[in-house]
Amino acid sequence: MGHATEFHLKGWDSPEGKFVFWHSSAHILAEAILSLYPHAKLTIGPPIENGFYYDIDFEGEAPSSDDFARIEEKFLALAAQPEYFIRKKVSQQEALAYYEQQGNRYKVELIRELPENEITFYESGSFVDLCKGPHLWHSGPIRAVKILSLAGAYWRGDSRNPQLTRVYAISFPDQALLDEYIHLMEEAARRDHRHLGKQLDLFSFHEEGPGFPFWHPKGMRLLNALQDWMRAKLLRNGYEEIRTPIILTQQLWERSGHYENYRENMYFTEIDEQPYAVKPMNCPGSTIVYRTQIHSYRDLPLRLFEFGLVHRHELSGVLTGLFRVRAFTQDDAHIYCTPEQIESEIISLLRLVSEVYDTFGFTEREIYLSTRPEKYIGSLELWAQAENALQSALQSVGLPYQINPGDGAFYGPKIDFIVRDTLRRRWQLGTIQLDFSMPKRFGLEYIGSDGQPHTPVMIHRALLGSFERFIGVLLEHTAGELPLWLSPVQVAILPVSEKFIAYAGHVADQMTAANIRCIIDKSDEKLGKKIRLAEQQKFPVICVVGAKEAETHTVSIRDRRSRTQTEGVPLSEAVNHIRMAAQPPV
RNA sequence: GCCCCCUUAGCUCAGCGGUAGAGCAACUGAUUUGUAAUCAGUAGGUCGGCGGUUCAAAUCCGUCAGGGGGCUCCA
Structure with a gap:
């Protein structure tokens, strides 16, 4: 049986226990909603990091936030009469018949993709749902719930599919924990960098330029203090600074591959009847600087950094304060090195990243190594060498990391850095990406000790990600109480x-x-x-x-x-x- | 881009069919202040834009723009 074990063995305090708890809560939510909206078609309802959701096709009569109270009421009424969660194995035929009769094509689609003998239903009272479990033994421990929000979500995350209504909610074993959670949400709202930006007079956004931040005098003091610090640090660490143009010919972007793969996110213009593009990334510009000289293996690694202002067309619906903008300044750098130098370069980068995050008190971090995807360029040997170099660099620095197999870019493996702020929210900041593609595309070379030309490896890396986004994260991390050296007014x-x-x-x-x-x-x-x-x-x-x-x-x-x-x-x-x-x- | 919600004075918000409101900020005057809000007065808005319904629209409907919460993707 075992289906009820996680919560009962590990309890509320383990992530597994919470997941089971919330998963079971999702069933009760679904039951509550069905009793109020009998025509609703359930799809999927998983637990998430903070709570759970259920994606539902309401067929035109979706609830609004005014209905939250009655849904919560119904939920609590159901939970107050605890039912056992009973696991039932069913045949595919039975399962299909059940949902076809209900006219629920979503569940039918799910069942069709499940292996024959692994289809289970969970029954709690009169409510039945296709579900692999596990669940609580019974719904008794669920004592408090809050519907958080409604959102549109495409069936299976694909915008070509019908859009469902996602109901977000969170539940707890007692009211005190819910109150605590609500308090945490209010604290997060108080730290919202968009409010702090106004309150501290740092930056603003306007309809004259959606997604393009306007930096005020105090914001510039902060931005400049941060950039001055980073610049000094990089210059001490063997980097040189460059600056490349914001507008470059479309031809360049065709050569780099961005035109083919990234066109939707780029802005285009015309100069003297020739097509140009506004740069979404700094790498092609960097390679042009590299090519202005013949490089000897003795000159490598060559580390060129650029506080590069890039513009990317993001969908209007995703713009969010400084976290997601259409123009931002990356603390970007490109390191040109030989394959043998990858490991030592990564080691020094890992040290640099640690120093940088320590500086701002981001002591809790996660590191992800993403390896070769199915679609890739470059030789298997080169990939193996690079992945090994990244791994042994991580090991020799002694940093714990997780592997995301197959999640690397087609042009090379990468390491991503995620930090947690004081509210334990996760933010991706830095990234280190090896690139076997760009040096070839741009015909980059260095002269080896054998006197022959070789293709260098290119390492793209950003530590803060972008200054704009980092300032947003830092404001929320510090609740606006910036360290003295960064304060616009000291x-x-x-x-x-x-x-x-x-x-x-x-x-x-x-x-x-x-x-x-x-x-x-x-x-x-x-x-x-x-x-x-x-x-x-x-x-x-x-x-x-x-x-x-x-x-x-x-x-x-x-x-x-x-x-x-x-x-x-x-x-x-x-x-x-x-x-x-x-x-x-x- | 799509779904839901929001847009009223510089800021935070109330009003939700019948002649535009509050607090803070600003300005003026009094006060000359000792560690988290001195008092009084003045000014400030064609209620996001454009259409429509109505005798009458901030309020209802449509549309566009911007913002928020999500979906997808990412820094």
Whole structure:
């Protein structure tokens, strides 16, 4: 029997236990919905990372969010009268007959694809559903539920298929856990980088350019601080910086293969009656720089980085704040090396990636190695060599990783990096991709020790992914409380009254001279109000100046995190201290 | 692109067939302030655009644009 074991053995606290719990909840949801919408056709209803969903064809009478309450009510009523989940093995013929009689072509389609002797139904009370399980023993433990949202979802994820209504929900063994989850959702909403972007006056979006961020002065300070830091780091790590044009001839994109494979995502234009395209990627430009010289094997690896502004046509429906935009700046680099150098290059890249993520407190990470897909170019030997190099690099650095077999690009294997933020949400940031295709397409060469020309391997890599998206992730990770070195405004100088604006100006001059980013609040408000506003703007350091300070040439420092005050700090000491604390990490 | 929902003052939102509202912000005045909101006043919107229904539309319908939640794909 075993079908009820995961939850009962491992309980709510294991991912397996939750999956079983939510899978069973999906059945109850389906039962609740069927009782309210008898014509609805069920399709699939799996558990997901946070809860579960059920894709349903409502045949034109889909519920709206106004109906959530009554569905939840029905759900809880059903769960309150626990039924056993009973597994029944059925023949394909029986199964088909059952759903054909109901006119449910989706289940029929699913059953047709299942192996003859592995078709099972699960029965709970009067509700029956095609399902491989496993399930809870009975529905008793399910005590709280919340319908989260409705969404359109294509049958089998294919836009040519009919669109179903996906009902997202989450359930828990008790109300307290649901309340906790709701609280977490509210916390996530509070950290939403789109709200923070407005609140902190960093960037904005407008209908004049959907998907194209407008960066405000404070946003630029942040963006520049991040780029300056990354640039310095890469220059210290054996990279050179290049910049390639944003618009290049269509011919180039035909040669690179982008025109053939990526055209839908590209923007095109015309110059002097010749077709051009706006670059969606930086690699072709990089190869052109590579080709301007003859390279000796002694020059390799050659590491060229570019903070490349790329434009990609994304579907209007997927644009989401800074997370998904139509123009963004990749922290891109291309490393040209010999096949023998792959491993050592990957090792140093893995170290670099770790340093970069540590810098921002992304300590929890996942690494995925994607290997040769069915459709690939290049020789099997080259693939084997490359995959081995990636694996042994990962092993020698001692980083745990998972393999996604067959998930590599057709032109080479890759390593992807995913981090978790403070709310344990997952974000893909960096990627390292080997490329056996582009060097050939562009006829790249280096002269080997044998005096003969050879084709170099190209490694594409991004650590942050894009600066725009990374800033979005970082804002949500930190709830807008950026580290001092990245803060657009590092110090807010608050005169106790207008009488001390002059001294505040003196303080600001000293700070500015030390490259500290500061502002003065000259408004005619009480100190408490100024503090409140400064805190809301998440300024890391607040300097209060009044009679005492002006007289003794000091400042009072209030720290954002501890909310404590240190009074009477000599100005020069304060400037020095803040200047040191605001140094970007190495 | 497709499905559902949303768009009212700079921001956050109320109003949901019968002459446009609140709080904050802005401006003016009073106040000259000591660690998370001083008081009073003024100004600000053809209720996203365009059509339609109606005696009457922010409110109902259509359409377009933008935004949100998803689907697909990815950074």
